[in-house]
Amino acid sequence: MIANIVWLSDRNHTLVIRDPHMKLANLEGRAVLIASDGTAHDIHELSGARFGPDPASLFPLWDEVSQWAAQLDELADGIVVDDAKLGPPSPLPRQIIAFGLNYADHAQESGFEAPAGLPPVFPKFVSSLSGPVTTVALPEDGRIDWEVELVVVIGRPIDGPISERDAWDHVAGVMAGQDISDRATQFSTPAPQFGLGKSFPGFAPTGPWIVTPDELPDREDVELGCTLDGTQMQTGSTKQLLVPIPRLLAGLSGIISLYPGDLVFTGTPEGVGVGREPQLFIQPGQELVTSVAGVGELRQRFVRPESGHESARRALTAVAS
Known part of the structure; x- marks a missing residue:
């Protein structure tokens, strides 16, 4: 196998x-x-x-x-x-779907109540996808945050409702992912811009490879975490997910289709920068290292912004106001 x-x-x-x-x-x-x-x-x-x-x-x-x-x-x-x-293990997904607030402590640090049903769903646009070792340009005046996640890769298509019992049969494997987020863009409008704030170039590093579920010691208990310049920022395990992976996929299947190669970001544990006091965000020159037990590591080095990102955010804010 x-x-x-x-x-x-x-x-x-x-x-x-x-x-x-x-x-x-x-x-x-x-x-x-x-x-x-x-x-x-x-x-x-x-x-x-x-x-x-x-x-x-x-x-x-x-x-x-x-x-x-x-x-x-x-x-x-x-x-x-x-x-x-190395490039992204699934380089051309038709969809990148992400779940928010799927760990209770992360929901609390973000100022939200833990969801009672399926957690909030948002897209990460495909243009943000990258491989495991990259250099990421920080948007000007951004507030760039980290969110370690276990990412599910779809193997068999899901074109109608499936049961939780059958959900893992549709999974090709899992990999490490980072849901890098610009909180400035995310909260620049009255209704949060989750998709845009999390879809700048390089904001969806994945890899370093896909691990089939049967190769994990316990596919429902996968440890994950990240460090910033060597300081531990997040630690957690998927056993803490409010809604476990089979229920996430079953919930999605009643509404949308999922295609081979699609990616599902399953949520992040507590420890993000926006939830700290004082808040902490990524600066140029820093390195973010993401690890998922039984899978591997991602490494992102951040550099000063490219031109154009700040003007785009100002235009978005102006339209919203």
Whole structure:
């Protein structure tokens, strides 16, 4: 069975593999299996051109890919890769869906009551998607915050209501994610602009690979956290989710369709900057490291803003007023 997933194409670099399981990866748009010895094997070549090389093309064929990979002999002596060149494991999702306030302590620190039913849902636009190791330009005069999340990747399509019992059967795997948020944009209008405030370029780093649910010690209890310049900002576990993953997917399925490769951000625990006293936000030159147990790490370095972002926010505020 496939354990983890990443994508690759460059053959002349090295990646430090942090766990012994096989992985899939995306580096410059080419899909590979990563063996237990840390070497990469091109899926297109390994499968005799049956699959790949485009990583996005694997998700509509997820059952076939999984069955094929499960029959492979132990792989070794492949190509080494550079983690800085890994792309997003699911590079072309049709939808990125995110849940807010799905941890009680985070709802409290944000000034909201914990939701009684399905938590609030908002989009992160696809243009914000990135790989695991990136440099992110801070919007001018922004208040940039962090939100570590476990991200679910859809494998089998969901085109009608499903039960909680069957929900995991539709999941290709999970990965680490950061719901980076500009609180200035998010709260610049009378009704919060969740989607826009969380969709600047690079505000949805994901990876470093996809891990199939059966490879997790306990898929309902996955520890996650993040540090800013080495200081711990968030720690938590998905066992603390107010609405667990199967119920999230079942709830969505009664209203919308989910397609292979789609991403679902499942919520963040307490410890965000906007909930602190005094409030704390990311500054140029700082590094955010996100970790999910059994999956891996993301690393984002933040730099001074690019031109144009602040004028866009001012225009949005002017229209709202």
